[in-house]
Amino acid sequence: MSSQSNDETQNIHALMQGIGAAAKEAAGALAAAPAEAKNRALGEAANALRGRAGALVEANARDLEVGEEKGLSEALLDRLALDDKRVEGMAAGLDQIAALPDPVGAVIDQWQQPSGLDISRVRVPLGVIGIIYESRPNVTADAGSLCLKSGNASILRGGSESFHSSSAILACMQEGLKQANLPAASIQMVPTTDRAAVGEMLTMTDFIDVIVPRGGKSLIERVQSEAKVPVFAHLEGICHTYVNAKSDPDMARDIVVNAKMRRTSICGATETLLIDRGAAATHLPVILDALTQAGCEIRGDAETRKLDGRVAEASDADWDTEYLDAIIAVKQVDGVEEAVRHINSHGSEHTDAIVTDDAETAEKFLGGVNSAIAMHNLSTQFADGGEFGMGAEIGISTGKMHARGPVGVEQLTTFKYVVRGSGQIRP
Numbered sequence: 001m002s003s004q005s006n007d008e009t010q011n012i013h014a015l016m017q018g019i020g021a022a023a024k025e026a027a028g029a030l031a032a033a034p035a036e037a038k039n040r041a042l043g044e045a046a047n048a049l050r051g052r053a054g055a056l057v058e059a060n061a062r063d064l065e066v067g068e069e070k071g072l073s074e075a076l077l078d079r080l081a082l083d084d085k086r087v088e089g090m091a092a093g094l095d096q097i098a099a100l101p102d103p104v105g106a107v108i109d110q111w112q113q114p115s116g117l118d119i120s121r122v123r124v125p126l127g128v129i130g131i132i133y134e135s136r137p138n139v140t141a142d143a144g145s146l147c148l149k150s151g152n153a154s155i156l157r158g159g160s161e162s163f164h165s166s167s168a169i170l171a172c173m174q175e176g177l178k179q180a181n182l183p184a185a186s187i188q189m190v191p192t193t194d195r196a197a198v199g200e201m202l203t204m205t206d207f208i209d210v211i212v213p214r215g216g217k218s219l220i221e222r223v224q225s226e227a228k229v230p231v232f233a234h235l236e237g238i239c240h241t242y243v244n245a246k247s248d249p250d251m252a253r254d255i256v257v258n259a260k261m262r263r264t265s266i267c268g269a270t271e272t273l274l275i276d277r278g279a280a281a282t283h284l285p286v287i288l289d290a291l292t293q294a295g296c297e298i299r300g301d302a303e304t305r306k307l308d309g310r311v312a313e314a315s316d317a318d319w320d321t322e323y324l325d326a327i328i329a330v331k332q333v334d335g336v337e338e339a340v341r342h343i344n345s346h347g348s349e350h351t352d353a354i355v356t357d358d359a360e361t362a363e364k365f366l367g368g369v370n371s372a373i374a375m376h377n378l379s380t381q382f383a384d385g386g387e388f389g390m391g392a393e394i395g396i397s398t399g400k401m402h403a404r405g406p407v408g409v410e411q412l413t414t415f416k417y418v419v420r421g422s423g424q425i426r427p
Contacts, residue, residue: 009196016200019155020207022185023128027153029183031125035102037180042098042145045176046091049141052172053087059168060137067161072135075265075324080135080161090141090169093392097145100390103410104151118420123413125151127209130201131394132157132223134215137165142392143212144173144187150412153186155208157201159215160193202227212407214395217322232407234372234398236322237267238348239380242339242365243287244356245278251377252279252355253287259353259379261294265324267396268351268383272319272329274339280307280332291328300330319346336361340368349398351375351383372398372405 030038049056060082067080108121129152131143140156147154158166170189177186190197201208205228212232213223220233241259243252259270275284280303288308291298298304299314311330318329319342333339336354343352353375354365366374373383373396383406385393390408397403403411 012192012194012196013200015192016190016197016204017207019185019188019190020128020204022183023153023155023188024207026183026185027125027127027151030148030151030153030186031104031127033151033182035104037182038102038148038151039098041148041176041180041182041186042094043176044179045141045145045173046094046098048172048175049087049091049094049169052168053084056087056165056168056172057082057084059164062164063137063162067135070161072161073325076135076161078263078265080137080165082137082165086138090138093142093386094145096386097149097392097409100149100409102149103413108415115424116422117424120418120420121415122418123410124416126412126414128153128155128207129394129412130155130157130204130208130211130229132198132201132211132213132215132219134159134219135161136214137162137169139214140166140169140189141173143214143394144170146392146394146407146409146412148177148182148186150409152209152412153183153188155188155190155201157190157198163193198222199226202229205229212395232395232397232399232403232411234267234348234350234396236348237269237350237383237396238272238320238322238346239268239270239350239383240272240274240339240343240347240352241270241380242274242333242336242343242352242354243276243279243283244336244339244354244358244361244365245276246358246361247279247283247355248357249283249286252283253290255353255355255377255379256287257290257294259381260291260328261296261326262379262381264326266381267322268380269324270328270353270380271321271323272331272346274331274333274342276339277303277332277334280304284308284330288330295326297327298330299327301332303332304330322348336364336368340365344368344370347371350396351380353378353380372396 103123106123110120133139173187211229298311300311305311351373352369352371362376385406385408393406
């Protein structure tokens with residue numbers, strides 16, 4: 001290795017150590033900050049986002065231009081894009097988070113022992129949260145605000161594709177902190193696109209308490225493989241919609257089209273449609289027509305291809321693919337048991353939905369799938385912390401330790417036991 005590359009490595013290490021130390025100090029201040037100060041910071045940040053919307057869209061245009069030059073797909077460009085509506089969505093998300101109850105200090109449980117001990121389990125912040133994400137600049141606002149509300153400092157590392165957009169959003173977030181007299185280091189962004197910074201974050205056990213990766217499969221795999229810091233993550237969003245024979249054809253059509261096509265680039269988009277063989281003749285033609293008219297490519301099993309000549313042949317790989325594009329795989333099944341088996345074998349334990357009018361069948365599905373989010377009679381596109389009343393989310397976790405499903409303010413806390421006595425000593 002050359003001396004220059006050694007110097008660069010040392011510089012990145014020093015940079016990240018400085019950011020980590022500042023975040024840890026800020027986390028101490030945030031843990032003790034009153035709810036009013038955190039809420040004021042969020043409100044002022046929302047005002048800054050609205051007031052600087054034009055500048056944000058302009059910064060985003062620079063990122064889009066670079067993304068097009070790099071040959072990013074339409075799906076990735078859609079994730080990257082900001083317009084006035086999306087800026088307002090970010091600002092509204094901050095307002096919603098500010099309106100949520102403050103989780104810090106909330107008593108989860110309380111009881112007394114025969115010895116006279118009064119024991120409480122109380123919510124406390126995790127400390128410092130590192131968020132590594134790719135092309136969606138709105139994560140800068142969502143993640144920073146959720147961490148702030150839950151009393152955590154955050155270190156944000158956005159993708160190079162969204163660098164200008166994320167930097168402009170960060171300035172709004174830090175303006176809110178300034179107005180509320182909270183440390184600017186409460187929300188920091190790694191000021192370099194050098195991938196070595198990610199490697200540093202993954203090993204900063206002295207400063208970072210948890211890492212949350214948001215992005216493609218390669219990013220998640222790298223984080224899970226290299227991280228020495230605990231991780232909240234999902235590897236993929238291979239989501240399913242299962243149409244049961246006892247369902248309304250119009251409802252099934254509307255749900256499937258929305259679940260696939262509303263936004264194809266999000267992790268809650270349906271990638272596979274499962275449908276009962278008994279409903280294929282009555283339900284499937286209208287669903288396939290609507291998907292085709294919406295511009296969706298359909299890949300199906302042999303039975304589905306016999307029903308509609310426009311359907312391409314599905315390969316074995318299609319059942320295990322997160323397209324993040326206007327493509328859907330279609331398979332016919334014999335009832336809810338086979339649907340559940342397919343989902344548990346090929347899904348990613350993210351979000352899966354059933355469309356049925358039969359309550360007993362719905363309960364079999366909801367109880368049988370190993371999903372973080374199981375749905376009945378609605379689009380998988382509702383897999384979103386904002387839609388769950390959380391204001392926003394830092395991500396959707398498919399793990400089974402600590403946080404699962406949308407990670408909101410409560411999931412960004414842990415707890416401690418507060419024990420009060422009256423002079424007891426243990427015999």
